[in-house]
Structures are given as structure tokens and as C-alpha cells.
Amino acid sequence: xxxxxxxxxxxxxxxxxxxxxxxxxxxxxxxxxxxxxxxxxxxxxxxxxxxx
Numbered sequence: 001x002x003x004x005x006x007x008x009x010x011x012x013x014x015x016x017x018x019x020x021x022x023x024x025x026x027x028x029x030x031x032x033x034x035x036x037x038x039x040x041x042x043x044x045x046x047x048x049x050x051x052x
Contacts, residue, residue: 008048
């Protein structure tokens with residue numbers, strides 16, 4: 001279940017988020033996703049089966 005894909009655009013899994021939180025004292029992945037979306041790199045509608 002930890003290998004569940006959380007972010008289809010950037011390929012982040014639950015394992016990635018947990019490891020990031022351990023390494024940084026908090027998860028910085030959301031910040032990265034927001035930055036990438038701001039830069040136009042989000043493709044959720046195409047890559048996420050639910051379209052979000």
C-alpha cells in the first residue's frame with residue numbers, strides 16, 4: 001500500500017512522502033508540486049485516472 005501512487009503527474013508515492021517527511025522533518029513534496037504546477041508542468045487531467 002505504501003507504493004500507492006499519490007501524484008500521477010510527478011510520480012510521488014506514499015513511500016516518497018514518508019521518506020521526505022523523515023528526511024526534512026516535514027514533507028516538502030507539496031511545495032514542489034505547487035511550484036511545478038505554477039510553472040505549467042501539471043498534467044493531472046491526462047495522467048490521473050480520475051482526471052484530477
